Amino acid sequence: MTTALGTDLRTALAAVPTPIAAVAAEVDGAPVGMIVGSFVGLSLDPGLVSFSLQKTSTTWPQLRAAERLGISILTSDHSHQVRQLAGPTEYRFAGVNYRTEGDAIVLDGATTGLVGRLVSEFSAGDHNVAIVEVEQAHHEPHPQPLVYHGRSIATLGR
Template sequence: MPGPLTSTSKLTPTSLREAFGHFPSGVVAIAAEVDGVREGLAASTFVPVSLDPPLVLFCVQNTSTTWPKLRRAPLLGISVLGEAHDEAVRTLAAKTGDRFAGVETVSNGGGAVFVKGTSVWLESAIEQLIPAGDHTIVVLRVCAVKVNPNVAPIVFHRSIFRRLNT
């Protein structure tokens, strides 16, 4: 049985990060070509929202230096990362350096960029931006989808990348 709850006055970013880390999540890459350059980031806050219209969302930190570039792209590629992508996640999440070093990608004619070997590709366009504290909720309209059912997902749990036991 867990101990007593921490009062609201004692909440810290560290205690919240630890608590939120107990919720396992998948990881996606969001990427596009902007002015001829591949831009991308990794997000573990990805959620399917609606089937009609087809909508998904992810959350991005307001301090991100990559998001202002990506939001200019007409189309974004969402790649649901798989078990083999633990290094790709680290590379895409890096604050500096080449975020695509060692990451194989495919670009479509509309500018969306996808990571090869992933379980799902979603071509999407920004539908709505919603301010939410130190993040922005980005609602995307899905324009096209490609599924590879043979790729098992990577799971982010308690700051560790894990695999599903099947």
């Protein structure tokens, strides 16, 4: 975005806290995952959530093929792993503890862990929006969820 509106919009949206979420699954026996933007709960009946991802992602085509996806809402305990999980694919899961539910991967210590299947995907500008139907939901209260706010990673709470 090089237009004045694009610059203004980027600045405006950076002021809106967004939970930091990881989406992951085992693909061909190896963990594959990524940090996604704009995680949103959509519906309780049926249970639907969505997230957005850049169209240039090379990880999403691999994850899209998984039978189930794990979605982890990260906490301050993960702050040292966020850049790793968004970095080079071969190092994303080095030293990262997680559990599997079928082929879905949920990171240990996530305040919220969801397992579901991709039910829809559509194009939205320079991103795609994925909609996942939740089949399992687990919540562990944590006083400091991670958010993206003000163009940086921050924590909420105490």
